[in-house]
Amino acid sequence: MVREEAEPYLWRGRFSRRRWTCDCDCGGSAVVREDSLLSGHTTSCGCWRDDVVRDRATRHGARKDDRRRPEYQAWQTMLHRSQDAPVCARWRAPDGKGFRQFLADLGRRPTRAHRLVRLDPSRPFAPANCRWVKNPPRAGVPRRLITVRGRRLTLRDAAAEAGIAYATLCKRLERGWTVKAALTP
Structure with missing residues (x-):
């Protein structure tokens, strides 16, 4: 007017x-x-x-205060890793539909400690094979294994068993200590 x-x-x-x-x-x-x-x-x-x-910026509903939501980041990461594991066609749909389907199937991430995990790593990312899991164990091969009393353990597990701090064990091994000496409290 x-x-x-x-x-x-x-x-x-x-x-x-x-x-x-x-x-x-x-x-x-x-x-x-x-x-x-x-x-x-x-x-x-x-x-x-x-x-x-x-x-236009929120066609899939994943922006909040001009930041990407964690669910959207998990979905994007899953799509970019599709060479390692295939993603179901439902979650790959164009124009934001794939993300909306992903969100409808799995829901919002319950807490900051939850991560997207495939239940069976040999199967593709799909609604029946994915869940939000709280503090999942680290995926992949542990960085360093040591033998303690005939058992192969990660440094973190060996430190916990010996009752010393993980950082202390790492520093001792870094300085050239033997495994037996490094594990003494």
Whole structure:
């Protein structure tokens, strides 16, 4: 709705276009050139454009305060690792549908300690094979194994069994101590 005439638009020191102060339906206001009003080019104070941009940025509902949600990050990581393990077609759907299906199947991550885990590593990422698991064990091969009394243990397990700090065991081995000496409290 046009409220009043504003200062004229000057271009190269000459009067060029009339400008009008307009009130928007959202409660905001804007100063608009007359030709933009008459052509219908300007229809809001800018709030409509902001809404369109917000909708484009959140088409799958995964942005909050301009940060990616953990569920979206887990989904993206899963898709990027699809060379290692295939992902079901339902979760690979285009235009944000795949993420929405992923979210519908698994739900939001319950806590920060939960991680996305495949129950059977030999099967693909799919609703029946994935869960949010609290503090899952580290995947892959442990970085270092040592033999203690005929058993192969990770450094962390050996330190816990011996009753010493993991960092202490690592430092001792780094300095060249024997395994037996490093494991003494």
